[in-house]
Amino acid sequence: MHVILTGASSGIGEAIAKEYLSRGASLTMVARRKAKLTELSQGHEKRCHVVEADLTDYARATDFVDGAIEALGPIDVLINNAGVQIVKAAVLTPWEDAERMMHLDLFTPLKLTHHILPAMIARQSGTIVDIASMAAIAPTPGMFFYNAAKGGLAAASEGLRGELRHTGVHVMTVYPGPVRTPMEEAGRKAYVETTAMKLLTPTGDADVLARKICDGVASRRHRIVYPASYGFSRHFPNLTRFILDRMTPPLKALPESTKPRGAAT
Ligand SMILES: NC(=O)c1ccc[n+]([C@@H]2O[C@H](COP(=O)([O-])OP(=O)(O)OC[C@H]3O[C@@H](n4cnc5c(N)ncnc54)[C@H](OP(=O)(O)O)[C@@H]3O)[C@@H](O)[C@H]2O)c1
Known part of the structure; x- marks a missing residue:
């Protein structure tokens, strides 16, 4: 099984890489920190393909795909995981930073899926995994652009599953809290x-999520919400938004005009 994993050098991606390597999969790992990817591939060189790429450059985001297929064969699983998060007041966020984040978190996953999908459909098999966020279901104050990117990715992902229903290709959408x-x-x-x-933000473990994702691909799950307690937000989105609007703490850096009384400076 050949898995393409973006953002394999850290956090959730690194945990997924380790989990898939322990399960015997062949892995194309993509990120900017090549040394970290090479370190992960040690001992598994024959079934690892390491790609150093800056995926904010979405115009070139698919450049590595032919080389990956040449190295490890047809793609069975694409995991769109690479991402960054901007937690900042909307008006204090430089537009260029927002644009780069939208390219990486939204355009690149859509472009990779669009590029890789035809071959999966032709083979009548394959899985696309999109690592969205609970921010797609319960947009968090202070994450203006990130909410938009993850909301867009999750919506695209959920809709594509139905579109591909009779093709043999599966889509799994992941909502980490x-x-x-x-x-x-x-x-x-x-x-x-x-x-x-x-109290309101139980925090999960990347290794546990990685196991759930690998199991979910194998059993063709539609979506994963993790930690499980955030399932509440999926079923009661309006109540969650009501709570988030009122209970999300203030950002440390706020524009003078929007600072609530008593907010830290
Ligand atoms: N952790 C959470 O609480 C949480 C919650 C919801 C959703 N998520 C989502 O889960 C995914 C993984 O997040 P994480 O928490 O594991 O973050 P992380 O530890 O910061 O890892 C981010 C990964 O993305 C890669 N990346 C960042 N910028 C890149 C670029 N320009 N080009 C190529 N790769 C790039 C990084 O590799 P390099 O720096 O080496 O390029 C790294 O491997 C993200 O999509 C994130 O939005 C995370």
Whole structure:
């Protein structure tokens, strides 16, 4: 089985890479930090293909695909995982940063899927996995552009599953809530820490999620919500939004005009 995994050098992607390697899969790993990918491939060189690529450059996001097929054969699973998160007041976010994030988190996954799908349909087999976010279901104040990117990816992913229903190709949409990774840590630090935040944000483990994703691909699950307690938000999105609007702590950096009384400076 040949799995293409973007963002394999850290966090959830790194955990998925380790899990698939332990299950004997062949793996194309894509990220900017080549040294980290090479380290992960040690001991499995014959079934690993390492690609150093900056996927914000979505015009060239599919350049590596032919080389991957040449190295490890037809693609069985595409995991669109690479992503960055901007946790910042909308008006303080430089447009260029937002644009780069939209390219990486939304355009590149859509482009990779669009590029790889025809061969999967022709072979009547394959799985696309999109790592979206709970932000797609319960948009979080303070993540203006990230909410848009993940909402777009999740909607595309959920709709594509039905479109491909009779083709033999499957789509799985993954909605992580907070999962301990460098991204999660940086995002959390952008907010003023409150007791409500601690209580309302159970945080998961990347290795556990990786196992669920690999099992989910094997059993053709439609979607994964992890940690499971966030299933509440999927079933009660309006109530979740009501709570998030009122309970999300203020960002540490706020424009003067929008600062609530008592917010940290
Ligand atoms: N952790 C969470 O709480 C959480 C919650 C919801 C959704 N997610 C989603 O899960 C996915 C993985 O996040 P994570 O928490 O594991 O984050 P992470 O530890 O920061 O890892 C991000 C991965 O994306 C890659 N990446 C970043 N910019 C890239 C670029 N320009 N080109 C190519 N690759 C790039 C990074 O590799 P390089 O830096 O080496 O390029 C790294 O491998 C993301 O899509 C994220 O939005 C995470």
